[in-house]
Amino acid sequence: MKCTNKYKILILVVLSLLLLGGCKERTDVADAYDVYATSDSYALTQTDSQELPGLLATDLCVGGTENSTPADGINADYAQTAAVFSVDDQEITYAQNIYQKMYPASTTKILTAYIALKYGKLDDVLTVSDEAISSLMMGSSICGLKPGDQLTLDQALYGLMLCSGNDAANVIAEYISGSVDKFAELMNQEAQALGATQSHFVNPHGLPDDNHYTTAYDLYLIFNAAVQNDDFVKYISTKKYSTSYTDANGDAVDQVWFNTxxxxxxxYDAPENVTVVGGKTGTTDVAGNCLVLYSKSSSGKPYISIILKGNTKRELYTLMTELLTNYSN
Structure with missing residues (x-):
């Protein structure tokens, strides 16, 4: 079929547009794929020496956005957010506002410990700086560190996780990243890598800040990753820890730290069919009473249970016991 002059003009216009703009590299799309790169460049192919990248939700509890209908005897109004995750079954057995933006208080220290164990060495000696102590709010939860004290990362992690030392959190942050601000950047990177995309952290301890927030589901993702480390489980399950380190003058400092x-x-008594392994508490005025818990049923199945913004400490533990009784069997 012959082309008329009309069609010839149309073809010329299309070819001109393609030559002028159609084959240029796009610069207006953030993180766009380079269409000239190979699939190998983006780890989308597999070779003998390379495995396919894992899927993010593999071995994780996933669910919808709906809240659970509480079983009889569940005082859901005792807290703003609550959740129970059956780790092995990869099932959310109870969900109450688990994707709602919340303040984490000292449950933030779960991520701090996770990062410290990932990048630090337990035998390394940390020196407490003036800034690590002076930057804390009056009345802040501390484990009693003073400028010039020297202790190992292992000792600092006990102070962090047992008695919720904000001073230990700052010392660990400076050890890992050089400063609290740099460590906060690392916290956000690690949280994103774990899929905790609805969280943002500005400090390693959880003192109040409008830009420091998370969700119950994001905390599950972080805590679930942390309990894969035996040392982390050791810290959260220790009831009492006695230790000795040196102060600025080289004299011994003896400490006894108790789990919060x-x-x-x-x-508080856990249900008879549940073994509480450990967890992390947190309390501020804006965050309320918080608890992230690792437990096992009578058959040995692991569960992660989370409550954020409990009304009072007593109501927090009352609700947690009810959740463990009804949703972790």
Whole structure:
């Protein structure tokens, strides 16, 4: 079929547009794929020496956005957010506002410990700086460190996770990244890598800040990654820790740190069919009473349970016990 002059003009216009703009590299799309690069460049192919990248949700609990209908005896109004995750079954057995933006308080220290164990060495000696102590708010939760004290990362992690030392958090942050601000950048990178995309952290301890927030589901992702490390489980399950380190003058400093977890302290009783391994508490005025818990059923199945913004400490543990009784069997 012959082309008329009309069609010839149309073809010339299309060819001109393609030559002028159609084959240029796009610069207006952030992180766009380079169409001239190979699939190998983006780890989309597999060779003998390379495995396919893993899927993010592999071995994770996933679910919808709906809240669970509480079972009889569940005082859901005792907290803003609550959740139970059956780790092995990869199932969310209870969900109450688990994707809602919340303040994490000292449950932030879960991520701090996770990063410290990932990048640090437990035998390394840390020196407490003036800034690590002076930058803390009056009345802040501390484990009693002073400028010039020298202790190992292992000791600092006990102070961080047992008695929720904000001073230990700052010391660890400076050890890992050189400063609290740089460490916060690393926290956000690691959180994103774990899929905790609805979180943002500005400090390693959880003191209040409008830009420091998370969700119950993001905390599950972070905590689930942390409990894969035996040392992390050791810290959260220790009831009492006695240690000695040196001060600025080289003199010995003796410390005894107790776990803030009400179950491990014996202040609250867990259900008979549940073994509480450990977890992390957190409390501020804006965050309320918080608890992230690792437990096992009578058959040995692991569960992660989370409550954020509990009304009072007693109501926090009452609700947690109800959740463990009904949703971790």
């Amino acid at each position: 977890n009400g179950y491990l302290k014996g202040r």
